[in-house]
Amino acid sequence: MSRWSEDQANTWWAKQPWVCGFNYLPSTAVNFLEMWHPDTFHRKIIARELEWASQIGFNAVRFNLHYLVWKNDREGLIDRLSWLIQTAGNFGISSVPCLFDDCGFGGSEPEYGHQPEPLQGVHNSRAVASPGRAMLFDQSEWDGFQAYVQDIIASFRTDENVLFWDLYNEPGNRMIFTEGSFKTYEPDTSEVSLALLMDCFDWARSQDPTQPLSVAVWMTAVPGSGDDHFASEIEKFALNLSDVVTFHSYQGKETLKDVIAKLEQRNRPVLCTEWMARPIGSTILDLLPSFASQNVGCFQWGLVKGRTQTNLPWPSDLVEANGGRADRSVWFHDLIDDRGVPYDPSEVSLIGSLTSATNQQRTTTRTT
Numbered sequence: 001m002s003r004w005s006e007d008q009a010n011t012w013w014a015k016q017p018w019v020c021g022f023n024y025l026p027s028t029a030v031n032f033l034e035m036w037h038p039d040t041f042h043r044k045i046i047a048r049e050l051e052w053a054s055q056i057g058f059n060a061v062r063f064n065l066h067y068l069v070w071k072n073d074r075e076g077l078i079d080r081l082s083w084l085i086q087t088a089g090n091f092g093i094s095s096v097p098c099l100f101d102d103c104g105f106g107g108s109e110p111e112y113g114h115q116p117e118p119l120q121g122v123h124n125s126r127a128v129a130s131p132g133r134a135m136l137f138d139q140s141e142w143d144g145f146q147a148y149v150q151d152i153i154a155s156f157r158t159d160e161n162v163l164f165w166d167l168y169n170e171p172g173n174r175m176i177f178t179e180g181s182f183k184t185y186e187p188d189t190s191e192v193s194l195a196l197l198m199d200c201f202d203w204a205r206s207q208d209p210t211q212p213l214s215v216a217v218w219m220t221a222v223p224g225s226g227d228d229h230f231a232s233e234i235e236k237f238a239l240n241l242s243d244v245v246t247f248h249s250y251q252g253k254e255t256l257k258d259v260i261a262k263l264e265q266r267n268r269p270v271l272c273t274e275w276m277a278r279p280i281g282s283t284i285l286d287l288l289p290s291f292a293s294q295n296v297g298c299f300q301w302g303l304v305k306g307r308t309q310t311n312l313p314w315p316s317d318l319v320e321a322n323g324g325r326a327d328r329s330v331w332f333h334d335l336i337d338d339r340g341v342p343y344d345p346s347e348v349s350l351i352g353s354l355t356s357a358t359n360q361q362r363t364t365t366r367t368t
Contacts, residue, residue, distance in 0.1 A: 001203040001206070001208045002205070003201075003242075004212055006268055009212060009243050009244050009268045009269055010267075010336050012212060012269070016163070016297075017059055017355075017359040018297070018355065018358040019060045019094075019271060019298070020057055020058055020292075020297070020351065020354070021061055021062060021093075021094075021096070021299040022058055022061060022299055022300050022301075022303045022335070023061075023062050023063070023076055023273075023301045024053075024063045024303055025063070025306070025308055026042060026045050026046050027045065027305065027307065027338045029306070030115050030116070030117070030126040030347070031115060031126045031128050031308070032063070032065065032066045032101070033068065033110055033112065033115055033128060034307075034347055035326050036065065036081075037069060037073075037112075038080075040115075041080050043087075047087055050087060050088050050091050050093060051091055052303070052304075052336060052340045053093060054091035054092055054093055054271045055346050056336075057351045057352035057353075057354075057356065058093060059091060059092055059355060060094045060096060061088055061094070061095075062166060062273055063084075063096075063097065064099075064130060065098065065130070065152065066110070066128075066130045066131075067100070067132075067148055068110055068111075068130070068131065068132075068327050069112065070114075070151070071144060071151070072112045072150070074151070077329075079100050080351065081097065081152075081155075081156075085159060085161045087160065092226075094162070095157075095162050095163060096162075096163050096165070096273070097162065097165060098166040098167070099133065099152060099166075099167050099200065100130050100145075100167065100169065100171075100196065101167060101169035101170065102168075102169065102171050102174070103127055103170050103187065104128050104129035104132070105123075105125070105175060105177040106119075106125055106126045106176070106177070107176040107177075107183070107185075108126075109134050109135070110128035110130065110131070110132045112292040118307050118308070118309050119179075121131065121179050121312065122177060122179050122309065123177055123310055123312045123332065124309065125309060127177075127308070129165075136189055136196065137187075140219070145196065145199070146180060146203050149194045149200055149203040149204055150203050150206060151202075153207040153209050154164065154207045157211070158209075159208050159211075162211050163214065164211050164212045164214055164244060165204060165211055165213050166214055166215065166216065166246065166273060167192050167197070167200040167201065167213060167214070167215050168200055168215045169216070170216070170218045171193040171234050171238070172189060172190045172194070172234045173218070174188070174189060175318075177314065177315050180254065180316050180317065181316070181317045182314075182318050184318065190233070193234060194233060194234050194237060197237060197238060197241075198237060199275055201215075212244045213242065214238075214242040214245070215232035215242055216238070216246035216247050216248050216273045217235040217239060217247045217248070217263075218235070219231070219232055219235060220247075220248065220250070220251060220255065221255075222321055223252075223254075223322070229259055230247070230363060232303065239266065242268075244268055244270075244271065245263050245268045245269065245270045246270075246271045246272070247259060247263060247271075248275070249274075249282070250276070250277040250301075250322065252281030252282060252286070252323075253290065256272075256275075256282075256290060257290070259321065260294060260296055271298065271299070274297070275298060276300035276301050276333060277301070277314075277332055278330050278331060279326065279332060280319060280342075281299070281324065282324055284300065284344075284347040284351065285346065285350060288351065289354065289356055300333075300335070301334075302335060303334065303335055304334065304335070304336055304337065304338055305334045305343075306334075309330060310332060310333040310334055311334045312328060312332060313326040313327070313332045314332065331343045336348075
């Protein structure tokens with residue numbers, strides 16, 4: 001199986017609603033290892049939170065898996081993933097599973113089993129990479145990486161509730177978060193992350209999935225820096241290998257406009273798989289209408305405020321570098337609390353009205 005043609009990608013996209021989704025961890029999970037572990041996979045809570053999402057108006061969910069859960073409990077993970085995909089589908093929500101992830105913001109290597117409590121006051125303090133930054137350098141694990149990708153894809157390759165496959169979240173991301181600043185993981189993972197990215201596409205395509213494949217570009221230039229968006233070697237390969245174009249952007253309206261214009265030149269569907277950071281200008285009220293009017297799919301970061309503490313700001317120096325202020329009275333990410341109460345009811349209202357109106361218009365256009 002080869003990369004989809006532009007016509008294949010655009011034909012697929014024409015059949016979809018306007019995709020308005022969210023990135024998801026249950027409020028009870030401090031990271032994706034805790035989410036998927038058999039002892040802490042809380043079906044009732046997940047079902048309740050997915051129902052809230054459906055009631056708000058969302059029609060897609062993106063979530064990470066973890067290699068170590070598959071390695072230690074393959075059958076259990078497949079069962080739990082199947083249940084989540086089906087449960088989301090029952091609420092009218094398509095799934096975007098993500099297989100690997102370099103965002104080990106907590107600074108520790110992942111360990112299967114009980115996860116530590118969140119660090120007070122630190123955004124996403126226990127985030128661990130998948131498979132783990134150090135494990136990327138262990139060549140003895142790569143046969144396992146291949147088996148993992150092929151197993152997951154093969155298990156759901158024709159599932160209509162899977163919208164597309166996100167093979168690798170932010171390859172090459174080396175940030176470690178503390179309350180006031182961020183550090184950089186050493187050694188540099190760029191070369192091994194790129195190698196894994198390229199292998200992921202080969203391994204996934206060997207299973208002939210009916211859904212498209214993608215890896216998002218994510219290194220948006222800091223406003224005023226004069227740098228180009230998505231200029232790294234990893235991102236060039238991601239764009240050239242992906243069936244549909246996906247990207248991350250946590251900045252304001254002008255940056256988003258520039259990014260979309262750049263990526264639309266590739267003549268493929270465009271989706272923003274991470275956005276929404278209120279203190280740095282990436283807000284629902286400002287940006288969601290732009291996504292809708294341009295038919296750019298979008299997945300905001302976060303649904304329910306919980307153990308990840310992503311309602312707290314990024315490290316203050318990172319917030320300030322992006323033109324914001326680390327105001328802890330303003331939720332950084334997330335939409336509702338663990339009772340389903342919105343942080344800002346006007347955000348929830350806008351999501352519902354835009355998804356309804358935009359998809360009614362798309363349905364009318366298809367039938368005329």
